[in-house]
Amino acid sequence: MLELKGITKIFGDIIAIQDLNLTIQDGEFFILLGPTGAGKTTTLRVTVGLEKPENGKVYFQGEDISNLPPAVRNFAFMFESHNLYPVLNVYDNLAFPLRSPMNRLPEKEIQERINKVAHDLHITHLLKRKVSALSGGEQQRVALGRTLVRKPNIYILDEPISSLDYKLREELQTEFKRIHEEYGITIFSATHDNISAMAMATRIGIIHEGKILQIGDPREIYTNPLSMTVANIIGAPSMSFLPCRIKKENQLVLNFPDETPLSVGLERLKKIKSVIKNEEEIFYAGVWPEDIQIEKEIETTGFIGAEVDTVEYHGAEKFVNISYHDIHVKALISPGMSYRHKDRILFSLPSEKIYFFEPKQGKNIDKLLTQEA
Amino acid sequence: MGFLSEIKVQKLKKYYENVKAVDGIDLEIKNGELIVLLGPSGCGKTTTLRCIAGLEVPTEGNIFFDDKEVTHLTPSDRNVGMVFQFYALYPHLRVRDNITFPLRAQRVPRSQIEEKLKQVVSIFQLENLLKRKARDLPPGDQQRVALARAIVRDPKVLLLDEPLSALDEKFREEMRSELGSLQKRIGITTIYVTHDQREAMALGDVIVVMKEGEIIQKGSPEELYEHPNSVFVGHFLGTPGMNFVNGQYTNGKILIDGTDLILPIENQSLKEKLRLYQEKLLIIGIRPEYIEIQQDGNKEGTLPLKVIAIEPAGRFRLVDFLLGEKIIRSRINWSFSIREDQIIQLKFREDKICIFDRHTEEALIS
Numbered sequence: 001m002l003e004l005k006g007i008t009k010i011f012g013d014i015i016a017i018q019d020l021n022l023t024i025q026d027g028e029f030f031i032l033l034g035p036t037g038a039g040k041t042t043t044l045r046v047t048v049g050l051e052k053p054e055n056g057k058v059y060f061q062g063e064d065i066s067n068l069p070p071a072v073r074n075f076a077f078m079f080e081s082h083n084l085y086p087v088l089n090v091y092d093n094l095a096f097p098l099r100s101p102m103n104r105l106p107e108k109e110i111q112e113r114i115n116k117v118a119h120d121l122h123i124t125h126l127l128k129r130k131v132s133a134l135s136g137g138e139q140q141r142v143a144l145g146r147t148l149v150r151k152p153n154i155y156i157l158d159e160p161i162s163s164l165d166y167k168l169r170e171e172l173q174t175e176f177k178r179i180h181e182e183y184g185i186t187i188f189s190a191t192h193d194n195i196s197a198m199a200m201a202t203r204i205g206i207i208h209e210g211k212i213l214q215i216g217d218p219r220e221i222y223t224n225p226l227s228m229t230v231a232n233i234i235g236a237p238s239m240s241f242l243p244c245r246i247k248k249e250n251q252l253v254l255n256f257p258d259e260t261p262l263s264v265g266l267e268r269l270k271k272i273k274s275v276i277k278n279e280e281e282i283f284y285a286g287v288w289p290e291d292i293q294i295e296k297e298i299e300t301t302g303f304i305g306a307e308v309d310t311v312e313y314h315g316a317e318k319f320v321n322i323s324y325h326d327i328h329v330k331a332l333i334s335p336g337m338s339y340r341h342k343d344r345i346l347f348s349l350p351s352e353k354i355y356f357f358e359p360k361q362g363k364n365i366d367k368l369l370t371q372e373a
Numbered sequence: 374m375g376f377l378s379e380i381k382v383q384k385l386k387k388y389y390e391n392v393k394a395v396d397g398i399d400l401e402i403k404n405g406e407l408i409v410l411l412g413p414s415g416c417g418k419t420t421t422l423r424c425i426a427g428l429e430v431p432t433e434g435n436i437f438f439d440d441k442e443v444t445h446l447t448p449s450d451r452n453v454g455m456v457f458q459f460y461a462l463y464p465h466l467r468v469r470d471n472i473t474f475p476l477r478a479q480r481v482p483r484s485q486i487e488e489k490l491k492q493v494v495s496i497f498q499l500e501n502l503l504k505r506k507a508r509d510l511p512p513g514d515q516q517r518v519a520l521a522r523a524i525v526r527d528p529k530v531l532l533l534d535e536p537l538s539a540l541d542e543k544f545r546e547e548m549r550s551e552l553g554s555l556q557k558r559i560g561i562t563t564i565y566v567t568h569d570q571r572e573a574m575a576l577g578d579v580i581v582v583m584k585e586g587e588i589i590q591k592g593s594p595e596e597l598y599e600h601p602n603s604v605f606v607g608h609f610l611g612t613p614g615m616n617f618v619n620g621q622y623t624n625g626k627i628l629i630d631g632t633d634l635i636l637p638i639e640n641q642s643l644k645e646k647l648r649l650y651q652e653k654l655l656i657i658g659i660r661p662e663y664i665e666i667q668q669d670g671n672k673e674g675t676l677p678l679k680v681i682a683i684e685p686a687g688r689f690r691l692v693d694f695l696l697g698e699k700i701i702r703s704r705i706n707w708s709f710s711i712r713e714d715q716i717i718q719l720k721f722r723e724d725k726i727c728i729f730d731r732h733t734e735e736a737l738i739s
Contacts, residue, residue, distance in 0.1 A: 036541050162542075165413060166569050170613050174693075174700075177682065193542040195612075199684040199691065218685040219707075236687050237546055290688045310553045312575040313594040315611045316662040316704060319575075321550055328550070332688075341557045 001025055002047070002154060002188065007056035009042050016042040017210040020056070024154075024188055029180045032190040033197040034207035034233060040190035043207070044158050047188065048077050060153060071102065076152035078143055078160055086132040090123065090142050093131055097150050110149075117148045120179065137168040141175070148179065157189040161196060173199050194236050198222070206230045225355065228362035231286055237312075237319060240292070240329040241284045241357070242349070246276060255282050256325050260304050264351045268366075275358055275365045283365075284357040289319055291353035292331035295346040303346040308339045322347060378438050378529035378562050379404055380425065385434035387420050394420040396586035397434070402530075402579075405560040407553075409573040412583035413609075418566045419534055421583075425564060426532050427451050438529055454523030458535040462515055462522070464508035468499060471507050472522045479526070493521040496555065513544050520552075524561065531556070531563040537572065549575055570610050574598065582606050598660075600727075604734040607658050607727060613691065615658045616701045619731060622647045627657060631697040637674045640723040646738045647728065656734065658727035661691065664703035667718040675718035680711055694719065 004022040008015070017039040024030045032040045045051040047058060049070035057066045065073055084093050094114045098105045105113075118124045121141045131139060140161065147155055160176065161169045173196045180187055180200075191197050197204055198218040206213045206221065206229075214226045218234075225231040231239040243255040244262060252269060253259040262285060264272070276283050295303050306324040311333075320339055322329040331347055339345065356365040382400040386393070395417040402408045410418035423429040425436055427448035436444045443451050462471050472493060476486045494500055497517045507515060516536060523531060536552070537545045553576050556563050567573055573580050574594040581591040582605075590602045601607035607615035619630040625644060627636040636657075638644050667675045678694035678701065692711055694701045703719070705711065728738040 035543060166571065166612075167413070167609060167614070174682075174684075177684065181682075195542070195686065198686055218687075222685075222687050233543065234687075238543075288688065310550065310557055312550065312553065313598075314571060315574055315594075315598045316660065321554065330550075 001059075001061060002186070003059040004043070004047065005057045005059065007043070007046055007053045007058070009039075009046055009051060009053045015210050017046070017053075020210070020212055022205060022212065022215075024186065026186050027184055029177070029187045029200055029202045030189070030205065031197045031201035031203075032188075032205045032207050033192070033194060033201075034190075035192055037209075038207045039210040040192075040207055041158055044077075044156050044188065044190055047154075048075050048156055049073050050077075074152050075154045075156050076147040076150050077156045077158075078147045079158050084131045084139060084143055084146070087130065089128050089130050090118075090134070090145075091127045093142055094118070094127075094145050094149050097146060113149045114145075117145045120182065121145050121148075121175070136164055137172065140164060140168075140172060144172075144176070144179070148183070153186075155185055155187045155189075157187060159191050160189060162191055162193050169193075169196060176200055194234055198234070198236070204234070206233050208233065224364070224367065225286075226364050226367050228284065228286065228357045231355070235288070237289060237330055239286045239288050239355075240327075240331075241286050242324075242327065242329065243282050244285045244356075245282050246273060246279050249279065254285070254304075258304070262349060262351055262354065264354070268351075271369055272356055272365055275368060281359065283359045284362070285349065286355040286357055287329075287349050287353060289330045289332040291350060292329065293348045293350060294320070294331055294333050294337070295348075296337070303348045305344065305346055308341060308343040308345050310341060311339050320345065380530060380562065380564070381435075381437040382421070382425065383435045383437075385421065385424060385436070386432045387417075387424060387429060388432045393586045395424070395431075398583075398586075398588050400581065400588075400591075402562060402564065405562055406578045407556050407563040407565060407576060408579045408581060409565045409567060409577035410581050410583060411567060411570060411573040411577075411609075412589075413568060415585075416583040417586040418568075418583050422532055422534055422564060422566050425530075426453050426455055452526070452529050453532050454526065454528035454530070455532045456516070456519050456523045456534070456536045458538050462507040462518060464506065466507060467503065468505055468507060468510070468518050469503040471518055472499075472525055475522060475526050489525050489527075493525050496524075496559065497521045512540055513548055516540070516548060520555075524559070529562070531561050533563065534566045535568070536565075538567070538569070545572075552576065571612060574610065582609065599725075600736075600739045601658070602736045602739065604656060604658070604729050607729075611660060613661060613702050615660050615727070616664075616699075617729075618657050618696055618699055618701070620655055620657045621652060622650055622655060623652065627655075629657075629697065634676055634696070636676065636721065638723060639674065643723055643726065643738070650728065650737060654731035655737070656729040656731050657721075658729060658739075659701075659721045660725065661702045661704040663722040663725035664701065665720045665722060666705065666709060667720050668709075670718075672718055675720050677716050678719055680713050680715045680717060683711060683713065 002024040004020055007017055007020040009017045032043060034040055046053050057064055095110050098110045118127055123141050126138060161172045177200050201218060203217055204221055205215045208229050214221055214230045221234050244252060245255045247253045252262045252264055306322045309321040309323045312319040318333050318335055320331050320333050322345055358365055380402040385395055385398050387395040410421055412418050424431050427446055435442055473486050473490055537548050549572055577594055580594055580597055582589045590597055590606050597606060598610050620627045625638055678696055680692055681695050682693040684691040689704050689706050692703050692705045727736060729736050
């Protein structure tokens with residue numbers, strides 16, 4: 001078990017991470033997900049021992065390792081740029097960490113370990129090739145291989161695949177997942193790529209401006225985002241946010257001139273009103289693209305008329321970007337539907353699928369109440 | 374803004390010593406269209422774009438803007454707007470000076486400059502940034518400024534080379550939508566180079582898939598996705614790409630190599646077509662979303678496959694099955710409960726099956 005407790009790291013006048021707490025169990029594939037500058041790399045570097053935090057402690061298997069140097073912690077660390085030795089062949093690159101003066105292994109054992117890892121990563125045929133002659137994806141496999149030949153306590157991977165072409169990423173993300181399960185190892189990783197994070201992680205930690213906003217398994221975060229920021233970071237593609245307000249005590253309406261009502265039921269309205277105390281105060285209704293309903297022609301009550309901006313085809317899925325007053329709403333449409341720029345479109349928001357966020361910090365109102373209760 | 378233009382590229386070749394970067398391609402790009410050149414690194418897409426821009430002189434072939442040949446004109450005589458992955462703004466200059474730079478270089482009168490500036494600033498919503506220095510802006514805003522600078526001269530066409538690939542994943546998605554919307558609103562003819570098939574499908578009116586200096590297939594995103602002409606295109610498009618299994622067709626059924634599994638074909642028109650390829654070595658292609666779970670317990674015509682991995686992906690899951698020694702990926706929503714090692718009865722949607730020749734890897738039926 002790896003624990004980070006109350007970690008704060010400051011660079012000059014920038015607080016890179018602030019009072020960060022995190023527990024990673026043995027055998028997990030834990031991924032920190034957040035935009036550039038969120039504090040992901042700093043967190044990993046503190047864990048490995050490459051940065052000394054201003055505050056807080058790092059524990060491994062219950063033991064305080066905050067003051068141990070990186071080598072003694074025995075965490076394997078793989079950066080985005082993988083630092084392979086281009087003039088050496090693949091075999092010697094893989095052998096490198098095992099031949100280091102500090103923990104040198106007999107050549108026979110080195111060979112055994114390399115053969116196993118090379119086999120598992122499908123790079124046996126490359127062992128004699130120079131690294132400089134390999135493709136990007138092959139190099140990334142070798143870099144992963146070099147971390148796997150060691151038997152470290154934890155594997156720390158910083159953006160392990162995001163510098164690669166998308167097709168290769170897909171392949172490697174499956175590979176990482178398979179290796180994680182087969183080797184039964186603990187992986188602590190970080191990325192800005194929400195799709196690969198959801199695909200690989202057993203648990204995700206959403207990080208933003210140096211703080212962890214939510215931790216959970218990918219599905220849990222997707223279906224219960226604690227805030228607009230979390231929804232923004234996890235969404236693929238994004239959640240749409242529509243301004244709304246409470247009108248005349250018991251009506252919830254979208255805050256546009258047409259004041260389209262959202263029928264959320266009395267119970268939920270009561271809850272919302274316990275957070276949004278001020279009538280006329282604007283807050284937000286958030287909806288995932290797949291939850292928005294679309295009608296093409298017939299005017300149906302409850303549907304809102306708007307205009308198509310663009311259509312985005314994603315292969316298995318198709319999205320329409322709807323212009324509605326001054327905002328954009330993104331909706332998933334069935335593959336058979338076709339739209340053009342400026343076409344008329346009707347959409348509706350099924351109330352049970354709407355997330356409501358308060359205006360100050362963008363927090364999920366329903367979750368705010370469960371937490372308080 | 375009057376910058377509509379048709380582009381024609383004929384038999385374009387560009388050789389560097391013994392490397393054939395572009396090896397005889399033909400393209401026609403219509404007014405107001407957004408065409409994407411898509412392919413893995415080294416496929417020749419950027420070289421093609423650079424030839425169209427006038428940054429490279431082709432070894433052979435011709436390029437026309439409307440009916441005028443431009444093959445040997447300088448970039449400035451072609452009047453194209455370009456944006457690259459790295460936006461090449463002047464970091465110490467203010468946003469307004471960055472944008473007006475090309476106009477000042479051409480000695481456009483000041484009043485006209487002001488007018489043009491006003492126009493692009495409102496398109497890109499840069500009103501509040503005009504006085505900031507370029508280096509102080511976040512990457513997305515810098516890219517917006519670069520785009521504004523590219524169109525301020527009323528170029529005939531807009532050429533974009535991986536304009537979003539330096540950005541974060543999330544931000545890319547936002548900028549992509551913004552760019553698509555902008556291109557449609559202005560209606561400028563655009564050529565867009567990328568290796569990201571998701572970007573290509575989301576933005577392109579037409580996608581041109583390239584490989585090793587040649588065009589493999591061109592068409593609308595849906596044509597390419599639903600009807601790939603080769604294993605390459607089927608694999609390259611889609612997240613994840615198409616699944617492929619080796620098999621042979623005999624008397625109304627497909628026998629899957631290396632297994633004792635049989636895929637009976639009921640669809641008459643598919644049967645008719647497959648009859649032409651009896652006993653031939655085939656590759657069967659099926660997209661992840663066209664693999665369906667047979668729920669009613671009827672095992673007829675289904676493949677019993679074992680679940681080996683489940684990847685959540687937001688509103689759906691990617692579920693991997695083992696078929697012989699191959700992994701088959703399918704897209705399954707959350708309404709079924711699935712666990713690893715479970716055996717599930719699967720059906721391939723017959724109207725969506727693609728058939729390829731195992732030797733040439735070209736499509737026979739798609």
